[in-house]
Amino acid sequence: MSSFKININRFGAVFIDPDSLPDKTHTFHKWLADALPTWKQAGYLSAWVEIPEERAYLIQTAVDMGFSFHNAHGHTLTLNHRLAPNAVLPDDASHYLGAGGVAINENNELLVIREKYHNAPPGNYKLPGGYVHAGENIADAVVREVWEETGVEATFQSLVCIRHWHVDRFHKSDIYCICLLKPLTQEIVIQEEEIAECRWMPVDEFLAHEDVGDFNKGVVKTAVSHTGFISSEFDPPTNPTINQKGELFLPTT
Amino acid sequence: MSSFKININRFGAVFIDPDSLPDKTHTFHKWLADALPTWKQAGYLSAWVEIPEERAYLIQTAVDMGFSFHNAHGHTLTLNHRLAPNAVLPDDASHYLGAGGVAINENNELLVIREKYHNAPPGNYKLPGGYVHAGENIADAVVREVWEETGVEATFQSLVCIRHWHVDRFHKSDIYCICLLKPLTQEIVIQEEEIAECRWMPVDEFLAHEDVGDFNKGVVKTAVSHTGFISSEFDPPTNPTINQKGELFLPTT
Incomplete structure (x- = not known):
């Protein structure tokens, strides 16, 4: 049985807590094989996992289970898996x-x-x-x-x-x-x-x-x-995921 | 002896041709162990390798040999390795x-x-x-x-x-x-x-x-x-790496 800890956002995306990644590829494979059908059945649209460089050996297992590379930041690769065929997933920075x-x-x-x-x-x-x-x-x-x-x-x-x-x-x-x-x-x-x-x-x-x-x-x-x-100066909408700093460039009056 | 095909850009960066990646992790390890000291000695500043999802099993070897995740695009992860300690490497898109x-x-x-x-x-x-x-x-x-x-x-x-x-x-x-x-x-x-x-x-x-x-x-x-x-309309400088399309937004006269 899967022991991933997960977070789910308002778009129906499942994020695997990186601290709950197993050490062994065969455990990771088994947990994903258990979890992915469950998440699909629950109606979630996508699954996301961040794999740090020191566990790069897990990446092939994620790919084998249907995950794709999404973005790399610092020393971490983020992969995602479309659980619903028509799920619209955000692109990486362009x-x-x-x-x-x-x-x-x-x-x-x-x-x-x-x-x-x-x-x-x-x-x-x-x-x-x-x-x-x-x-x-x-x-x-x-x-x-x-x-x-x-x-x-x-x-x-x-x-x-x-x-x-x-x-x-x-x-x-x-x-x-x-x-x-x-x-x-x-x-x-x-x-x-x-x-x-x-x-x-x-x-x-x-x-x-x-x-x-x-x-x-x-x-x-x-x-x-x-x-x-x-x-x-610019006050973005109140949202805990948004850093309350920003700027707005306007024509002069 | 390394059999990578490489390209070198004007900033002294070595790019491993993805078509020349070996299939086996032990071959990849040996080729990198041979090539990296040679590239350092030749004065190159950094080394770059693109690994496709279907060869994700090679990523751990690259990390073991000192490469770091740089960016992911499509189904490819790009990693880089600083050959000179003070090399200034470009960030990924922000x-x-x-x-x-x-x-x-x-x-x-x-x-x-x-x-x-x-x-x-x-x-x-x-x-x-x-x-x-x-x-x-x-x-x-x-x-x-x-x-x-x-x-x-x-x-x-x-x-x-x-x-x-x-x-x-x-x-x-x-x-x-x-x-x-x-x-x-x-x-x-x-x-x-x-x-x-x-x-x-x-x-x-x-x-x-x-x-x-x-x-x-x-x-x-x-x-x-x-x-x-x-x-x-905007004519960028002639440069084969730049798509000859662009736009410039100017104040009205």
Whole structure:
């Protein structure tokens, strides 16, 4: 008889408590063989199991019993099993989110970098920035990334424009948010690992420079001539599964 | 001696060709034991291997040899191994991307739905919409989702606002883009599986309705009173790894 501990969510999905996974593959096989028909009969739509790296030897058994890979996070693989043939199961995350900062000082100079490891063409001047982590606000991430790469402190002003493209890195797409920042400090302290060069460049020089791509020229022109979306505080609906932090980007009035 | 076929990218990452994976765990173990020191000595920064579900029995061997779970896609788990201690490895995708449509007809009626499976509070009227797939433009996705859920055809007009929140579903965050749409048809054909009700509701009724959340009221108010970002065609840099499709959302001039 199965000794899994389980939790059931409001969509009729059964989650096996990872602490109740057995050590042996033959026990795991037997428990699944007992449990899956019972869960189907009870009307549950899907079953989910998280298997940690140290028990990777259990994964083949889960697959043998009809589970499929869903997502990997940290040192855990999550697999799922459709118990009802038409069950709609959520996809895994589909996108990377990045943010770049347009920081212009009082001398009308733009903070620019060249990366050590770059996409084509080589050597281009670009905006500082990087990836937004899950759980992190865009406004916080762009300030953090600019500080990490350049040593310049800044505050978020507005969201200038958004690029969405399909890089197909691990089969995912990419959202890149250009943000207008107000620099608070001038001194540059370069991040040696990833940045080849960082400097304050007159905006006019940047817009005319042959080592600046058209996309970067376009977004800087947009940032100095248009008002983007401003960030608003945001109270999500009360829900224990939702971290009470978030941000809402709205057109200016 | 290792018989892996490998590819090496410009960041010094070694990718094992999945077609060259051996069938037996002991062969896989021996090949990795031979190859990993060689790759380290050659100065490569990381090693990557994709293991399909039908060879899930190889995963424990990869873990034993120092590989970690990175991402799961379709029926394949990708693992990586840091060959240089300070190698910066890319994260997996961090975000879901969703899009909701504000479609208002010539009678100033808004297309609204109630979902069968909903977040709190139950029964609220909401905007139609859903998830944007990797590889799909937002402007296309919102039109597709509105059509799937309601049967109404529409065209994309502008991006009204963006909500970013941290739902922590599978440890990922969520970007939700509210788009202004122009409806082209009126007849409603409901998607039975997920939608409990769909109708055209006068905008004023929606803004006053007790079964509409403050967030949805706010974004509809914003959509009818502000110009959002318009979508622009976009030519990404020439790069064989990038699908030549994309979109750029810019403030209106």
